[in-house]
Amino acid sequence: EAQVTQNPRYLITVTGKKLTVTCSQNMNHEYMSWYRQDPGLGLRQIYYSMNVEVTDKGDVPEGYKVSRKEKRNFPLILESPSPNQTSLYFCASSSLDRVTQPQHFGDGTRLSIL
Amino acid sequence: EDKVVQSPLSLVVHEGDTVTLNCSYEVTNFRSLLWYKQEKKAPTFLFMLTSSGIEKKSGRLSSILDKKELFSILNITATQTGDSAIYLCAVESNYQLIWGAGTKLIIKP
Numbered sequence: 001e002a003q004v005t006q007n008p009r010y011l012i013t014v015t016g017k018k019l020t021v022t023c024s025q026n027m028n029h030e031y032m033s034w035y036r037q038d039p040g041l042g043l044r045q046i047y048y049s050m051n052v053e054v055t056d057k058g059d060v061p062e063g064y065k066v067s068r069k070e071k072r073n074f075p076l077i078l079e080s081p082s083p084n085q086t087s088l089y090f091c092a093s094s095s096l097d098r099v100t101q102p103q104h105f106g107d108g109t110r111l112s113i114l
Numbered sequence: 115e116d117k118v119v120q121s122p123l124s125l126v127v128h129e130g131d132t133v134t135l136n137c138s139y140e141v142t143n144f145r146s147l148l149w150y151k152q153e154k155k156a157p158t159f160l161f162m163l164t165s166s167g168i169e170k171k172s173g174r175l176s177s178i179l180d181k182k183e184l185f186s187i188l189n190i191t192a193t194q195t196g197d198s199a200i201y202l203c204a205v206e207s208n209y210q211l212i213w214g215a216g217t218k219l220i221i222k223p
Contacts, residue, residue, distance in 0.1 A: 031209070040123075042202065042213040043157075050209060058210065090156055096209075102148055103211065105156035 002027045006091050006106035013081060014114050021076045021109050023091030030096045032074040033058070033103070034066065036087040043090065049074055050096065081113045116141040118205050120214035128222050131193050135217045137203030138185040145206040147179055147186050152200045152216070160188070160201075193221045 004025045013019055025032065033048040035058075045058030049068040063085055065077040074093075078085060088110050092103040121136045139147065146164045150157035161170045163179035163186060170177050174193075179186045190197055198221045203214040 033211075035213075040215055042118075042120075042215040043204075043211075044213070045210055048210065102150075102159040102162055105158075107155050 002104065004091055004093050004104050004106040006089075006109050008109060009107065010110050012112040012114065015082055016080050019078050019081060019111075021078075021089060021091075021111070023074045023076065023106060024072050025074075025091075025093040025104070026072065027093060027095075027104065028071065029093035029104075030071070031103075032068065032091065032093045034064070034074070034076045035090045035092065036060065036085075037090065037108075038087050046076065046089075078111075081111075083113050086111060086113045116205075116207055116212045118203055118212050118214040120201075120203050120217050122217060123215065124218040124220070126220045126222060127193060129193060129195060131221075132189065132191045133193060133219065135188040135190075135201050135203075135219070136185060137187070137214055139203075139205045139212075140184060141205050141207040141212060143207045144181070148204045148206070148211070149177055149186070149188050150202040150204065152202055153198075157202055190219075195221045195223055197221050 007022045030051045034046040035043040037043050044060045047066040049055045091106040094103040095101045118139045148162050149160040161177045166181040174191045177188045200216040200218050202216045204211040
């Protein structure tokens with residue numbers, strides 16, 4: 001089954017404690033992306049990657065890091081989380097030929113930073 | 115600056131009503147406009163529109179794009195309580211999706 005898998009689904013942690021949210025897709029997609037969703041603001045892109053070892057900043061990259069060492073994985077790293085990073089996070093993937101193929105989303109990770 | 119604006123931000127109607135949701139955009143290098151429905155979890159894909167004037171239809175939902183006036187509408191006829199959700203519009207530009215804030219639709223029985 002084609003899917004994007006995020007872990008963990010929920011996490012409550014404290015300010016400054018490094019954390020990683022994993023994202024894996026099984027569709028051999030070139031393009032992967034991280035979004036955060038906050039009430040009234042829609043989805044905002046954090047980082048995206050068009051292929052292995054190619055990553056670019058989205059609209060709100062501050063405080064986040066990513067890596068793309070393998071095509072299927074695109075982890076999101078918060079080196080020193082702060083309360084303003086409390087949010088709902090989505091990973092998504094798609095083929096680069098996006099005229100005909102929409103993005104596939106993971107189920108989301110709800111992060112609470114205390 | 116690229117932007118996507120959805121209206122209304124929220125809407126409450128009764129079951130059986132017809133609703134029209136709006137999405138206007140200003141982006142460079144437009145490639146496509148997408149509509150998604152979001153209930154409790156991840157957004158689920160509804161429509162992708164790339165050409166003006168061609169209606170996309172799926173059951174009671176339909177959507178159309180106007181590339182001259184830079185907007186799209188999503189229509190839902192004979193609404194049901196299961197249509198209650200946030201409806202998101204996104205525009206693809208330069209390998210990024212620019213998202214609107216969404217329209218929260220509540221259908222009362």
